[in-house]
Amino acid sequence: MEKLIITVALTGNVPTKAMNPHVPMTPEEIARDVRRCADAGAVLFHVHARDDNQRPTLDVRRFKENVRRIKDLAPEVIVQLSTGARAGKDWEARANPVRLLPEMASFTTGSNNLPGIVYENSPQFLEFLAGVFNETGVKPEIEVFETGMINNALYLQRKGLIHPPLHFDFVLGAPGSMPGTVKNLLFLSESIPPGSTWSVAGIGKAEIPLATAAIVMGGHVRVGLEDNLVMPDGSPATNAKLVEKIVRIARETGREIASPDEARRILSLDPARKDLILSNLD
C-alpha cells in the first residue's frame, strides 16, 4: 500500500470563530496552522481566503498573502488553492487562484445541493475552468460530491482539458449530497479509472470514520476544520489535533505517512513546478 497523503482543509468558507475559535482566518493564523499540521505529518493544504471580516473572498490579493506566509513558514508543503463558489460566482474570479500557479487547485466537476444552496457548477463553467487548468498546467483535485462528477471529469479528460492520472477527493456526508458511509466511499473508489488516486473528506461526524476507512483501503485522507469542527470525543477540534489523530490511526494499522516529496510522486506532481507560485505573489 502506498504511503498515506494527509491533506488539511484549514479554513473553508463557512466556519466562523464563533463556531470554533481555532479556525485559522488571517494569513498569519493560516500559515501557523500549516506549520503545526506539517510538523504532525500533513503535506497537502487546501487553502481558502477570508477578508478582514472573516467572510469568504475570492480576492486574489488575499490568496497571495496566504500563500506568501505559508511558503515562509512551511516551504516544503503542497499548496492547493480553492476555486469554490461560496465566495463568489464570477467565473474569472473563481479561476484566478488557478492562475497564480499553485501546485494544485480544487475543481468540483458538477452541481449538487449543500445546506441552504445549490452548489452550481454548470457544464459551461466546467469547460471554462478545465480550460484554465489546461492552460496553466495546474493539477486539479477533482472534488466529488456525487457519482456523476467523476464522469464529468472523465468527459473533460476526453476533451483534452484535464489529464490523467486524475486525483479525486470524495466529499461525503454534506447535507444535501451523498451520505458519509463506507459503502458510498467504496462505491466511488471503484468508479474511478485505474491509475487514479483518491482521498476522502468526510463532513462532520463522518470525518474520522471515513478517514479511518480510507487508511485501510489504500486511499488518502483529507481532514480539517473546513469539514468538521468537533473531535470524536465532543471537544472542539483543531487542524493539528485532527492530523495527529490520523497519524496515530495510520500507525496503529501499519500505514506509513508520505512526506511532501513522496506525496508529489504519488500524485504525479512535477517537482519543477513546486515554487512557480512564488513569482506571482507580488
Place this chain on the structure above:
Amino acid sequence: MEKLIITVALTGNVPTKAMNPHVPMTPEEIARDVRRCADAGAVLFHVHARDDNQRPTLDVRRFKENVRRIKDLAPEVIVQLSTGARAGKDWEARANPVRLLPEMASFTTGSNNLPGIVYENSPQFLEFLAGVFNETGVKPEIEVFETGMINNALYLQRKGLIHPPLHFDFVLGAPGSMPGTVKNLLFLSESIPPGSTWSVAGIGKAEIPLATAAIVMGGHVRVGLEDNLVMPDGSPATNAKLVEKIVRIARETGREIASPDEARRILSLDPARKDLILSNLD
C-alpha cells in the same frame, strides 16, 4: 417477484418532432399514445405539457387538456404529472400540476447537471414542493439522478412532508449525472429503505439494457421518448414499440406484467383517489 409496473415518459421537455416524428405533443397525440401503450401493457404515464409551438410549458390549462383526453381514451391508467424545471423555474408554476390532484407527480429531490444546464432544485424549493405533496396527498415519484437525492427524500420524510412507502425512479445515463450502468442501478436500489419501490429510467442507449436489468432484479421500468428516441436496432422509437419490447423481455424471463390496479396496490396508491383529478379539469 412482484409483477412489473411499466411507466411511459411520453413526451418530456426536450425532444422535438424533428428529432423523432413519433413524439406526442398535442393532447390528442398524447392521449392516443397512452391508449396504444396501455394496450401493450403500460399502466403509469409520466405526462408533460407542450404549447402550440411544441415548447415545454407549465401552463396548467395544457396539463388539464392532456389529462382530459387521456382519461377519455384510457380511464384505467395512472397519471403522473411532471413538476420538472425545464418548462419554467417559478415555484408555484412547478407546483400547480400537483394541485390538480393526479394520482402521482414527479419530484426531483436535489440538483445536478444536465446537458447545458444546472437542474436546480434547491433545499428551499424541496421543502416547498414537499409541502404541496403533503397538503394535497398526491404521491410523489422521487426522481433520483444522484445518490444524495435519496437522502434528501428521506430528510423530507423525517420532516413529515412526504410519507413512506416511497417510490423512487432512478434516472441513469443523462450526460452530467450518474452513468447508466448495472453497477450504479444496483447501488441505488440498495440505498433506499426496505419497503420502498423503485423503477429505472435509462437515458438514451441505457434505456433498454437498464430496463432489462430491472426486470430481473425485481424493480420496475420506465421507458419512453422523453428518455430515448432510438430502438436498439437503430430505428426510430415509438412509445408503444418501447413498451412492447419491455413486455416481450419480461415474458421471456418469466416476469408478469402488472395491471393498473395491481400497480396501484404495489405503489400503495389509494384507489379512492383514482379520479380526483376529474373535478379539477374544467
Place this chain on the structure above:
Amino acid sequence: MEKLIITVALTGNVPTKAMNPHVPMTPEEIARDVRRCADAGAVLFHVHARDDNQRPTLDVRRFKENVRRIKDLAPEVIVQLSTGARAGKDWEARANPVRLLPEMASFTTGSNNLPGIVYENSPQFLEFLAGVFNETGVKPEIEVFETGMINNALYLQRKGLIHPPLHFDFVLGAPGSMPGTVKNLLFLSESIPPGSTWSVAGIGKAEIPLATAAIVMGGHVRVGLEDNLVMPDGSPATNAKLVEKIVRIARETGREIASPDEARRILSLDPARKDLILSNLD
C-alpha cells in the same frame, strides 16, 4: 460491448431422463443437441459423459465418442470437456479429458457444498490439475462457485500454471453455495482481473434471469439442462429452447451473438488448436 458467447451445458452429471426426457445422454443425442443449439446461436459446448446406464462416468472412451459425434455434426463449435468430480474422485481420471486436447476444459478452483455432497477440490488437486492444463496448453474455464475460487485461480496463475487472460464462469444459485442474485453476479464480475472474460451459469430458476443480466452487463452466458430443467413458464426445457430464448433476449437488447470464430477471438483461443483433439479420438 463484445458479441455474446453462448455456452451450453448439455447433460451434466445429475439430471436423468426421468427428470426431463430431453436431457441428451448418448453420444448420438448429445451431438444432435449440439447441432440444434449451434443452429440456434450457441458456440461453446460443455460436455460430460454418461455410461450405458446414464450414470456419470470419467471413462475416456465415452468422452472420445461424444466428441467424435459432435465434431461430425458440428465441426465448427468449441468443445469444452468437464473435469467435474461427481463422476469420480480419481485425480488422473479427472485429468484425462484435458489430455484429449479439447479446445477448453472446465476447472473448479476450490471446494464448496452442493446438494448432498462436499464438492472437493483440494489445494493439492488444484496444483495437480493446473499442471495438466499447463502441460497440455488446454484453456481452462474457471468454474467459480464462491469468491475464493477466483483467488485460487490467480494463485495458480502466479505460480505459472495457468495463463491470462483467464475465462471465468460464475455458477450461482446451486444450493449450498453462492445464491443466484444480480448483486452476487456483479460482485464476482468485479472481483476478476481486467482483461478477463466471464460468463454466468445460473442454476435452476436463476438461469434465465442471471443470463439476462449478463447480456446487458457485457458478460457471456451459459445455459443448458445441466443447470436447469424448466423454462420460465414452467414447461420442460430443452437445450435448444434455452439457447433460442437467450438469442431472443440478446436481440431485444441489441447485443449481437458471437460466431464460433468470434468466440475464439474473444476467449483468446488459438485457432490452430481447434482440431487437435481429432488425433486423440481413436
Place this chain on the structure above:
Amino acid sequence: MEKLIITVALTGNVPTKAMNPHVPMTPEEIARDVRRCADAGAVLFHVHARDDNQRPTLDVRRFKENVRRIKDLAPEVIVQLSTGARAGKDWEARANPVRLLPEMASFTTGSNNLPGIVYENSPQFLEFLAGVFNETGVKPEIEVFETGMINNALYLQRKGLIHPPLHFDFVLGAPGSMPGTVKNLLFLSESIPPGSTWSVAGIGKAEIPLATAAIVMGGHVRVGLEDNLVMPDGSPATNAKLVEKIVRIARETGREIASPDEARRILSLDPARKDLILSNLD
C-alpha cells in the same frame, strides 16, 4: 453505533510456540491470557483445546479444563467453544463442546479450502450440528469463509434448527478462501438479514486493517493469535497487545467498547445461561 464487541481467538489449531512463543496452549496459559485480554477490553473468547504435545484435540476433558480455569480467572467473560475440524472429523467429537453448554460455540456452515486441506462441513454434518445447537440452546457464531455459508445458515434457520437473530463472523484472508478486503467485508455485511450482528476475523496481515474497517462500519471485531501472529510493525503479536490496539483504534474513532453484559445484550444472549457450563465441568 452500538458499542464494540471484542472477541479473542486465543489459540486456534495451527499456531505453535515455535511460530510465536506467546500462543497460549495450556489451560493455565489460556486462562491468564483471557484475564489479560479482558482487562484490556475483550469480552468474548473463542477457545480451542490442545493436548500435552500442543496438538489440537477435541478431547472434552481438555475443553472442560480450559473453561474451568477461564471461569476462575475471568468469570465475567463470554466463552465460545470451537467446533472446528482441524482437531478431528468425528461428528460427535465436534459436537461435544456444544453439549458442555457454553454461552456460544462456533459453527462453520459450509466447506472451503484452507492451506493444505479441504475444510469439510458437508450438508449432512451441518444439519447434524445445527440439531445439537437447537437441542442445547447454545448460540452459534456462524463462521463465514464464503458467501454461500450465509445462505446455508439461513437454510438451517428456515428448517427451525438455528434461531434469529444470528451472529456471523466473517473470516477473510485465509489462503484458499475469500480474500481480506474491505470490499469483501462490506459485501458480506450486506448479505446477512437485518437484525443480525457480525464481526470480522481478518487472517494474517488482514487482521488489523479489517478490524479497523469493522470499527467504523458498525461491526464487531475478532483478533487473536489463531488468526494472526504478527503486529503491523512486524514484531511478534500477543493476544493482549492485539486487543489493546483495537481498543486504541476504537477510541480514536469514537467507538465505545462493550462490557461483557453489554455484549450479551447486543448478541441476544440469555443472561440466565451465563454459567450453565459450570455444572458440566467435573
